[in-house]
Amino acid sequence: MVDNQAVERKLAAIFAADVAEYSRLMGIDEVGTLRRLQAYRTILDELIRSHHGRIFNTAGDSVVADFASAIDAVECAVAVQQTIAQENASRPPEEQMRFRIGVHVGDVIVEGSNLYGDSVNIAARLEALAEPGGVCLSSAVRDQIGSRLPIGFTSLGEQHVKNIAEPVRAYKLEGSPGARRTAVWARGRNKRQLFIGLFAGVALAVCAAGAAWWLHLTPAIAPNELSYSAPRLSMVVLPFANLSNDPEQQYFADGITDDLITDLSRIAGSVVIARNTAFTYKGKEVDARKIGRELGVRYVVEGSVQRSGKEVRINAQLVDTATGAQLWAERFDRDVGDLFALQNEITARVARALQSQLALAEAARPIAHPDALDYILRGRAELTKPIARETYDDAVRDFETASALDPKSADAQTWLAAVLVVRVLDEVSDFPDLDLHRAQDLDASALAAAPNSALAHYVKGQLLRAEGRCGEAISEYETAISLDRSRAPAYAHVGWCKFLSGSMDGAIPYFEQAIHLSPHEPGIAAWYGRIGVMQLLQGQVDDAIVSLERARSENARLPFVHVYLAAAYETKGDHERAAKELAEAQRLASGYASLAAVKKSIWYENPKIRALAEANFFPALRRAGLPEGGSS
Numbered sequence: 335m336v337d338n339q340a341v342e343r344k345l346a347a348i349f350a351a352d353v354a355e356y357s358r359l360m361g362i363d364e365v366g367t368l369r370r371l372q373a374y375r376t377i378l379d380e381l382i383r384s385h386h387g388r389i390f391n392t393a394g395d396s397v398v399a400d401f402a403s404a405i406d407a408v409e410c411a412v413a414v415q416q417t418i419a420q421e422n423a424s425r426p427p428e429e430q431m432r433f434r435i436g437v438h439v440g441d442v443i444v445e446g447s448n449l450y451g452d453s454v455n456i457a458a459r460l461e462a463l464a465e466p467g468g469v470c471l472s473s474a475v476r477d478q479i480g481s482r483l484p485i486g487f488t489s490l491g492e493q494h495v496k497n498i499a500e501p502v503r504a505y506k507l508e509g510s511p512g513a514r515r516t517a518v519w520a521r522g523r524n525k526r527q528l529f530i531g532l533f534a535g536v537a538l539a540v541c542a543a544g545a546a547w548w549l550h551l552t553p554a555i556a557p558n559e560l561s562y563s564a565p566r567l568s569m570v571v572l573p574f575a576n577l578s579n580d581p582e583q584q585y586f587a588d589g590i591t592d593d594l595i596t597d598l599s600r601i602a603g604s605v606v607i608a609r610n611t612a613f614t615y616k617g618k619e620v621d622a623r624k625i626g627r628e629l630g631v632r633y634v635v636e637g638s639v640q641r642s643g644k645e646v647r648i649n650a651q652l653v654d655t656a657t658g659a660q661l662w663a664e665r666f667d668r669d670v671g672d673l674f675a676l677q678n679e680i681t682a683r684v685a686r687a688l689q690s691q692l693a694l695a696e697a698a699r700p701i702a703h704p705d706a707l708d709y710i711l712r713g714r715a716e717l718t719k720p721i722a723r724e725t726y727d728d729a730v731r732d733f734e735t736a737s738a739l740d741p742k743s744a745d746a747q748t749w750l751a752a753v754l755v756v757r758v759l760d761e762v763s764d765f766p767d768l769d770l771h772r773a774q775d776l777d778a779s780a781l782a783a784a785p786n787s788a789l790a791h792y793v794k795g796q797l798l799r800a801e802g803r804c805g806e807a808i809s810e811y812e813t814a815i816s817l818d819r820s821r822a823p824a825y826a827h828v829g830w831c832k833f834l835s836g837s838m839d840g841a842i843p844y845f846e847q848a849i850h851l852s853p854h855e856p857g858i859a860a861w862y863g864r865i866g867v868m869q870l871l872q873g874q875v876d877d878a879i880v881s882l883e884r885a886r887s888e889n890a891r892l893p894f895v896h897v898y899l900a901a902a903y904e905t906k907g908d909h910e911r912a913a914k915e916l917a918e919a920q921r922l923a924s925g926y927a928s929l930a931a932v933k934k935s936i937w938y939e940n941p942k943i944r945a946l947a948e949a950n951f952f953p954a955l956r957r958a959g960l961p962e963g964g965s966s
Contacts (some may be wrong), residue, residue: 342444345630346400347407347475348457349387351378351414351435351706353395354466359431366429371395372430377417381661385410390448398457400449404439404478408507411435411469412485415724419467421615424917436460438472438502441629456502459495463504473503477563477605480707484742497768500610557949566696566707569633571595572614577640587639589677590648594635597685600788601692607631624657624744625918633661633695635688643668646676650684652691654860662691678819679851679949686820686852709733713749720856726757744783748790751776755796760860761893761923770800788818795827802936826861832866861887862927866939867898870905871946878902901954912958914950928961958965 353359354550355372359367375397381400382389385406391398410837414435421722438460456472463471471479478486479714486508486711492501540593555853571594576587592609599606607629615625622634637650651663664687666680697715701708713732719725754773758766773796780790795810807832813823819931828845845861852858885895896919904912919926929952938944956962 343441346441346449346453347439348405348439348449348454348525349399349411349435349437349452350457351411351433352461354432354434356395366780370429370431374408374418374421374433378414378433381410381413381417385413396917398454400442402905404437404475405482407437407439408469408475408479408483408485411437412507415467415761416467431488432937434461434464434466435469436464436471437460437469437475439478452498455493456498459493459502460504460730463490463493463495467505471507472603473505480745482705482707483726485742500608502550510609523918545870554573564944565605565630566632566694566711567601568605568607568631569598569635569692570612570615570629570631571598572620572625572634572636574636574650575612575638575661577638578642580641583639583641586641586646586677590637590639590681590862593677593681594684595855597681597818598635598688599751601685601689604692605631621658622653622655623784623938625657630930631655633716637684639837639954641837648680650813652688652695654695662687668761673887682820683851686822687854689820690714690854694718695810706736706743706746709736710743710749711737713753717753718856720891721760721762721860722889722891723757723762726753726760729753730757744780744787744790746774748784748787748793751780752789752793752796755793755800759796759800761925770797773797786817788814788821791817792821794823795824796919799827800936802939804835806942807831808835822848822855823837823857825851826857826864830864830958831840832945833864834937834940836940838868838872838942859885859892859895861885862888863892866902867894870898870902871950872944873919873950875902875905879906891922893919893926895924896922896952897955900958904958905950909958912954916955916958916960928963929955930963932960 336861345414350461354370379389382397385401386403387399387401387410389397389399389407399407401410411546414433418431418433422432436457436459438453438457439764440451440456442449442451442453448632456879460472470490479485488506489506490506490510492506496500539780554896571591573591574587575585591612595606595609595612598604603937611629617863620636622636625634626632632655634653635650636653637648640647646668648666648668649663650666652661653659654661659782664684666683668676668680691715693711696708696711704712705828709732713729716725716729716732723919730750730753733746733753736746737745741795748920751773754763754776757763758769758773763769775791777790777793778795780787781794784790791810792814795807795814797806798807798810808828811828813830814824815828826848827843829841829848832838833841842865848860848861856862858934862881863885866878866885869875869881870878877897880900882895882899885892887897889895896915900912900919902917903909903915924931925935932955
């Protein structure tokens with residue numbers, strides 16, 4: 335009967351601590367070391383309880399506890415180290431003890447009051463990697479914490495630890511998020527030390543006589559039921575199903591899954607279940623709500639691959655594990671061609687779409703007390719709307735609120751910088767110089783904190799482009815693409831910068847790549863518009879009108895689209911439509927009040943581009959009725 339019982343599992347934050355050099359201390363003074371350990375254990379036990387943890391295993395100098403929240407576990411770890419440091423300061427060197435602590439989040443097996451599994455073992459291995467007085471975290475813990483605690487992390491890289499097949503990415507923790515709780519302990523510490531001093535001898539005798547009895551009773555104590563709230567942006571990518579008749583095509587479906595796990599892991603703040611766990615569901619009928627409970631995730635990404643001859647069809651969908659509702663789905667039909675290139679294209683497109691959909695889903699959740707990450711997600715959701723002044727203004731407010739709630743959040747700083755600079759570039763800023771100056775400071779700070787941030791490099795490219803330094807901007811955009819190949823706008827901006835630098839051949843394909851990668855991008859109107867600009871300046875008037883009208887149909891609130899349509903219509907002899915478009919451009923932006931104002935744009939600083947504008951653009955605006963003099 336026992337063999338048929340279901341194994342109970344849960345997701346937990348595991349806290350493992352031991353005493354550095356405990357064997358040496360016992361060799362010097364066995365009784366004294368044991369007595370001091372009891373005093374220090376009193377500190378650990380109280381702090382673990384006050385941070386909502388539960389001790390489920392002790393052996394010698396080690397303590398293992400579980401927490402429902404990674405934040406509670408890390409705050410407890412720091413509080414322990416702070417309080418132990420204070421305790422050591424009041425003792426002579428020979429009586430001091432220093433602890434090492436490891437913290438990991440993962441799936442554990444529940445058996446009575448005890449917990450088992452690799453997650454417990456990983457926490458113990460991380461503890462061994464920690465310095466005396468230090469805390470070592472896994473990347474799973476680091477991802478769940480995000481920017482929610484005022485602490486720093488130092489990467490220790492991938493660590494190969496005993497009896498764990500896959501390497502563990504580890505981080506050394508720095509900072510003091512537990513200070514507020516440490517103070518509660520510190521106020522009563524002197525009284526407890528007096529109590530410990532008076533009764534240490536008696537306690538030692540009692541502990542020695544009753545240890546076996548206490549350990550015997552401990553498993554019978556019913557553990558507290560620990561609730562777990564799935565982290566925001568937490569997901570699992572289930573193995574894509576191979577619907578082809580050819581089982582040999584399974585490698586292609588698995589490749590799509592692997593690449594998606596990698597690409598989605600790059601989303602700031604995301605928690606993506608590792609491949610080995612995800613692939614345990616391969617070939618099984620699964621229920622998204624059950625998976626959500628088992629893995630502690632909010633979303634499931636699933637799909638299928640079907641290949642027939644030279645055609646391949648990929649279906650992908652995003653499912654909310656709380657309700658089982660499908661939030662997004664898309665189908666991709668392609669010629670096989672270069673299979674590796676196709677795999678890259680599909681995964682990049684899905685990753686790009688999911689970045690927007692996840693932000694929308696998170697922003698739509700009702701939250702009583704939103705924190706910095708909630709406001710970041712709300713701002714990102716605003717940016718999924720078409721380009722407009724109020725869209726950018728609302729996003730700025732959200733990101734400013736996030737920064738106020740968490741001044742150390744590099745994500746909040748970078749997103750705020752991104753909006754400030756883009757509203758300047760899209761000609762909807764009331765104070766462009768101020769916005770650019772703020773964006774420069776914010777992005778410099780974000781890059782210092784996160785030098786491998788694709789978004790921060792992208793924003794730096796935007797700033798350089800706003801200053802007319804297109805050659806330098808291209809390098810930053812390409813860096814952003816290398817860090818996140820799904821960053822579609824970076825492709826478009828590389829093409830635009832190449833054009834503005836005078837490299838006109840090959841510029842339009844970059845825009846086509848961006849549109850292909852993200853056909854529902856909020857900025858797609860601007861991309862079509864810039865294609866139209868390039869076509870008009872090069873004398874391709876009919877093609878330019880097609881592109882510019884497509885841009886206007888996508889978003890009628892972009893001033894440059896109207897002014898270039900005015901020039902295009904005037905070139906074709908349609909003066910009435912040209913005058914109408916020119917009036918609309920002037921209504922939307924003051925920079926089109928005169929030809930002199932138009933000529934000030936950094937778009938025409940390159941001699942090649944200015945020569946084209948003098949031949950094909952400026953004369954048409956004169957004929958359309960734009961006055962020569964004046965200023966913007």
